[in-house]
Amino acid sequence: QSVLTQPPSASGTPGQRVTISCSGSNSNIGNNAVNWYRQVPGTAPKLLIYTNNQRPSGVPDRFSGSKSGTSASLAVSGLQSEDEADYHCASWDDSLNNWVFGGGTKLTVL
Amino acid sequence: EVQLVESGGGLVQPGGSLRLSCAASGFTFRTYAMSWVRQAPGKGLEWVSGISVSDGSTYYADSVKGRFTISTDNSKNTLDLRMSSLTAEDTAVYYCAKERYESSGFYFDSWGQGTLVTVSS
Numbered sequence: 001q002s003v004l005t006q007p008p009s010a011s012g013t014p015g016q017r018v019t020i021s022c023s024g025s026n027s028n029i030g031n032n033a034v035n036w037y038r039q040v041p042g043t044a045p046k047l048l049i050y051t052n053n054q055r056p057s058g059v060p061d062r063f064s065g066s067k068s069g070t071s072a073s074l075a076v077s078g079l080q081s082e083d084e085a086d087y088h089c090a091s092w093d094d095s096l097n098n099w100v101f102g103g104g105t106k107l108t109v110l
Numbered sequence: 111e112v113q114l115v116e117s118g119g120g121l122v123q124p125g126g127s128l129r130l131s132c133a134a135s136g137f138t139f140r141t142y143a144m145s146w147v148r149q150a151p152g153k154g155l156e157w158v159s160g161i162s163v164s165d166g167s168t169y170y171a172d173s174v175k176g177r178f179t180i181s182t183d184n185s186k187n188t189l190d191l192r193m194s195s196l197t198a199e200d201t202a203v204y205y206c207a208k209e210r211y212e213s214s215g216f217y218f219d220s221w222g223q224g225t226l227v228t229v230s231s
Contacts, residue, residue, distance in 0.1 A: 002154055033215030037155070044205055044221040045147075045155065051215040088155050092216070098171055099145065099157035 003028065004089055006102035013110045017077040020105045022089030024070050028100050032092045034072040036065055039086045039104075048087070049074060081109045112136040112220040114206050119225030126196050126229070132189040132206030132222055139187040140164060143209040145218065146180065146191050148202035148227075156202075159191065160209070173199075196229045203227075 005023040012018040022034060036049040047056050049065035052072065064075045072091075076083055089102040118130040130146070145160035159180040160169045168180050179192040189206050203226050207218040 033217070035215075035217040037218070044223050045218075046221065047217060047219050050210075050217040050219070051212060054214070056219070090155070090157075090218075096172075098169055099147075099160070101147075101155040101157065103154040 002103040003093060003096070003100035004091065004102035006087075006089060006105045008103065009106045009108065011108040011110055012076075012079045014079055014081065016079045017075060018079055018107065019076075020074045020087055020089075020107070022072045022074070022102050024072075024091060024100070026070060027095040028070075028091040028093040029067065029072055030070040031094055034065065034067050035090045036074050037088045037090065039088065041086065045088060076107070079109055083107060084109050112208060114208060114220055114222035116204065116206055116222045116225040119204065119227045121228045121230065122196055123231050124197055124229055127192070127194040128196065128227060130191040130193070130204055130206075130225060130227070132191075134187045134189065134206075134208070137208070139182075140184045143211075143216075144182065144189045145207045145209060146189075146204055147207055147218070147221075148200075148204045149224075150199075150202040153202075158204070161189070193227070196227075198229050201227060201229045 033051040037045040038048040039045040052067040053065045086104045088104045093100045113135045115133045146158040177195045203224040205224045206222045208220040210219040
């Protein structure tokens with residue numbers, strides 16, 4: 001059971017906008033930044049969004065992140081087939097004194 | 111270019127031990143924090159352990175505390191994870207990850223390709 005809660009799956013058609021939620025608590029998301037990682041099955045995770053809403057260089061602006069209270073969201077607009085991957089949210093937890101992750105969301109482009 | 115290359119994974123019997131290594135290059139190793147993150151087959155990511163390379167502070171997930179030891183060799187730019195009393199629940203791909211800090215927070219900005227640890231008789 002992951003400390004952060006994500007839906008196991010999400011889907012959309014090409015061109016659509018999809019959002020993936022990540023729910024936590026005051027000890028993690030409520031008090032710390034949220035990061036998102038993209039993982040193509042069989043490969044290593046890769047940083048997608050850091051500190052709630054920042055994109056590393058090379059990440060298209062179709063990807064955006066937001067945070068409100070103890071929840072965060074990842075939005076993917078203009079969905080493309082290559083966006084199919086697993087998406088993981090993460091935050092530091094002050095009570096556990098360690099990083100916590102969501103269970104991951106598998107994004108499917110229909 | 112940052113490179114993180116893990117090694118040392120393999121098949122180990124329950125109760126056994128294993129040592130993983132991560133060779134780092136392309137950045138000033140001693141100024142960053144590093145972590146091990148694992149992923150069991152078909153599951154999400156789980157942080158295992160972290161170390162502040164500059165001062166040696168270490169952190170462990172409750173699931174591995176007392177069984178795993180994280181360390182670095184700053185002369186060789188390597189990150190190690192010594193694992194003992196292994197159980198089937200430790201079966202996973204183990205990734206090393208470099209932690210970056212900015213005023214707005216911190217995050218893992220680089221990951222290795224992972225090394226598979228299988229605990230089975």
